[in-house]
Amino acid sequence: MKKIKFRFFLDYEKEEAWVNELAAQGWHLQKNIISFFVFEQGEPGKYIYRNELVEGKKKDYYEFLESMNIECVSKFGVWAYYRKEAIDGDFELFSDAPSKIQYLKSITRLFIPIALLNIIIGIFNIITGFTASPVAFMSINLGILNMVMALLMYVPIRKIQRRKKHLEHDLHIFEA
Amino acid sequence: MTKEYPPLTEGVYYILLALFEARHGYGIMQLVEEMSKGRVRLGAGTIYGAIKTLLERQWIEALEDDGRKKEYIITENGKKVVEYEILRLRELFDNGIRITNGKA
Known part of the structure; x- marks a missing residue:
């Protein structure tokens, strides 16, 4: 089933x-x-x-x-x-702090530019929306959508940064 | 020892030890778990990343590919790194025993 x-x-x-x-x-x-x-x-x-x-x-x-x-x-x-x-037995892809940090970094390296791009395009769309353009209504909506996307991405980015910080902090005393 | 190396992570140290004989990824994982009596369970992503870095540093090399499961073996450079690490660990161990009078 x-x-x-x-x-x-x-x-x-x-x-x-x-x-x-x-x-x-x-x-x-x-x-x-x-x-x-x-x-x-x-x-x-x-x-x-x-x-x-x-x-x-x-x-x-x-x-x-x-x-x-x-x-x-x-x-x-x-x-x-x-x-x-x-x-x-237990199954983890990453077993020590250095490789976990590396992995988290690979996520933010992808997420942060996409979120920033959404903010930039969003601002551009909203500004276009306030000019007397014939597509003003659509531009504002698109701009808002971009902003929502950026906001939605901000949540996981912040979580990942926190996880990474926590792991990095532990590396001051522990080897892995 | 002519060249100093920073301390190795536990995982890398055990991976290098495991590769004194040719092994593939799964073999490394099994041996490390066995040597450490189940304490060190290396993740597949961790082993993969370590192998890539160790290949770049030429501390290990890949043996002729005989299909799916690629085998790796430690190089002379890699052996030197392990020897250096053992000396470092011995220093840590000896000092620990001396100061705690071996009570641990």
Whole structure:
């Protein structure tokens, strides 16, 4: 049996936790396209799921994961979902602070420019909207949409920065 | 030891040790977990990132690709780094034992 769920998350870690909650109930993720999730029913708790921003990752990375018994179940845009059988024990992609920090940095490197671009284009659209242009109404709406996008991206960016800061702080006393 | 290296992370130290014999990613993970009695469980992304950096530094090298599972082995440079790290760890260990009178 399959089911499709629609759910919007601002925090990719919360999304991952939700996918794992469903896996524990026997609903295993098969496909994820932005906010649409396809689950297939199976043995409860069989898999542990992890998501990752995979911008710039090449084929050899997926082959490497595969050789570690990690199955890539879904890849859409810059996000991928993996699973590993829970019987193998705990499953984390990154096990120490330096590699976790590196990963968080790769996310903000992508998110921050996009958010800034939305602000700039948003301002431009709103200014255009206030001129006597024939498309003024549309420009203002677009501009507002840009601003909303930037605001929506600000939430995860702030969370990631906080996580990163926390990890970096620990590195002052701990090696990893 | 002619050249000084900054301390290695636990993960990198164990990965280098594991590669004194040719191993692929999964082999590294298993051996490290075994050596540390389950304490150090390296993530696949962490191992992948470490391998890439270690290859760039030429501390390890990839063996001829025999299909899917690529194997890696430590180089002479890599061995020197490990030897240096062992000396550093010995210094830490010896000083610790001396000052605490080995009570730990």
